[in-house]
Amino acid sequence: MAVTAVALAWLRNLFAVVMLSGIFTLTAAVVYVVMDAVDVAFTEAAVGAGIATVLMLGSLVLTTAEEKVQPRRAFGPLAMVVLTGAVLVYGTLDMPFYGDPSAPAHGHVAPRYIRDSGREVGPPNIVTSVLASYRGYDTLGEVFVIFTAAAGVIVLMGRGRRYRGRERRDAERS
Amino acid sequence: MTFPGLFNYWVVIALMMVGFYVVIAQGNLIKKVVGLNIFQVSVFVFYISISKVKGGSAPILSEGIALYGNPLPHVLILTAIVVGVATMALALALVVRIQDAYGTVEEDEIREREEAS
Numbered sequence: 001m002a003v004t005a006v007a008l009a010w011l012r013n014l015f016a017v018v019m020l021s022g023i024f025t026l027t028a029a030v031v032y033v034v035m036d037a038v039d040v041a042f043t044e045a046a047v048g049a050g051i052a053t054v055l056m057l058g059s060l061v062l063t064t065a066e067e068k069v070q071p072r073r074a075f076g077p078l079a080m081v082v083l084t085g086a087v088l089v090y091g092t093l094d095m096p097f098y099g100d101p102s103a104p105a106h107g108h109v110a111p112r113y114i115r116d117s118g119r120e121v122g123p124p125n126i127v128t129s130v131l132a133s134y135r136g137y138d139t140l141g142e143v144f145v146i147f148t149a150a151a152g153v154i155v156l157m158g159r160g161r162r163y164r165g166r167e168r169r170d171a172e173r174s
Numbered sequence: 175m176t177f178p179g180l181f182n183y184w185v186v187i188a189l190m191m192v193g194f195y196v197v198i199a200q201g202n203l204i205k206k207v208v209g210l211n212i213f214q215v216s217v218f219v220f221y222i223s224i225s226k227v228k229g230g231s232a233p234i235l236s237e238g239i240a241l242y243g244n245p246l247p248h249v250l251i252l253t254a255i256v257v258g259v260a261t262m263a264l265a266l267a268l269v270v271r272i273q274d275a276y277g278t279v280e281e282d283e284i285r286e287r288e289e290a291s
Contacts, residue, residue, distance in 0.1 A: 109246065
């Protein structure tokens, strides 16, 4: 966990940030394995670190690879961030400890999933059962979100290309 | 665990604040997207750390294991990761589009050009 934070401190420097953010996501995946979330680690490594990095590199190609140097050191945002962080830390004082089996998050439906999903749904992987069966509507909603995002990307990029074409035509005419 | 019990939350808050700082203090739009990504990952780590049960194993049913981690946050975060990448793709498409229209992805230059026109 501490390694992740160190990797982040670096992120300010160059426009190698994109690669560093890939490394950061991979580190997060390792942290997930440590916390027993193997499925999430798979997804994070493949989708988060892989596809996201490719997307970012692609947009770097289409825009600029160098960030403008900022001369001024903004004090306002830093103060804001420290203040928010302090409030959040104050909020954690009431939270259950790490790994506490009696934390409220482990009550309610979770024990039932663990007890009955093998019999009711089938696959030994409880995460799969919950994802595809008990919370299938969530997954359906996810598909809608992805579809909307993809449609949005196509609309934006497609119009961009047409726009540039029109500009070129205007330039030729004048 | 030698750390105090709330250490995981503090790490998450630190990461979250780094992301937050990048989002509000940096002028470059791509860097802002990276900052949002960091913020998002910190929320994921928060959920996963909640789902951890001390002495429990990964939530895959097998013989001889009595204690499992909580599977519910894992499912939520699986969905969130994929949705996060989709929204990030949309944000990057917007950035590319802004680059097309203004010729820059720096926030102050965009504002200058907006006022000049």
